[in-house]
Amino acid sequence: MTTLAQANADLGAAPRPVLFLDTCALLDIVRAPLRDLTMTVRAGVALRTLAAAGTVRLFVQDIVSGEWNDNLAAARRDGENGIRAFTATWQIADDFGQPAPPLPVLPPGTLIDDLEQLSRDLLTAATVLDRDHDGMSWAIDQVAAKLKPSSAKGPVKDCHILGHALRLSTLLGAGYPKSRILVSSNRSDFAAPNATVFHQDIAHEAAVAGLEYAVSLEAAVAALRATGEIP
DSSP states (O other): OBOHHHHHHHHHHSOOOEEEEOHHHHHHHHHHHHHTOHHHHHHHHHHHHHHHTTSSEEEEETTHHHHHHHHHHHHHHHHHHHHHHHHHHHHHHHHTTOSOOOOOOOOHHHHHHHHHHHHHHHHHHSEEEOOOHHHHHHHHHHHHTTOTTSOTTOOOHHHHHHHHHHHHHHHHOTTOOSOEEEEOSOHHHHBSTTOSSBOHHHHHHHHHHTEEEESSHHHHHHHHHHTTSOO
8 A cells, every 4th residue: 555645756756657447447357258348358458467567557546455355246247147148149159050150168267267367466456545635535525515426325435536546646747747547437427428538527627637537448558559658
């Protein structure tokens, strides 16, 4: 775990693209077979390599690890269902003479374990940010005002994650030469309706802080490749 001040100092000394990962972005890797998220897995593999090489810096908030563990079993069930459905579909197509090669039954345990490991590796590679007074204060204010990313029920989790991403991005300042991106597939709370940019409740503060939004790991990787920050 590291403080925002220490993370700011480290990045100032060695600027790299920064990705703030929320729980759903990590668990989408495990759910990929059910949700047709092939590109998410490819992006996850690329980020694992880039993080190990020090090319990018990954961060998570302190609550993400616990939430990841709490929801892993459900994510695995989704992934296993997708693997079984894929295998069955191709076998049925072959029975009807469709142009689909017969596939052996693939035990979900073999592939799903690899997907879980990739998700876990990214979580492990991410630096955990310690709680910051200003970040927590911002989160509470958003909930109290019923502004995104809080929902009508007012949970603070997403505000907690975003508040600390905004805080570190602000500390890095306008002169920081690399991208800072929050990655979350939870568009209903973070994004404008059916959009891939921050909701209007968030957009101004994010722009001032220099924080961008990516709806998926693959979108984040594509954005960094487009700017030439990663190969």
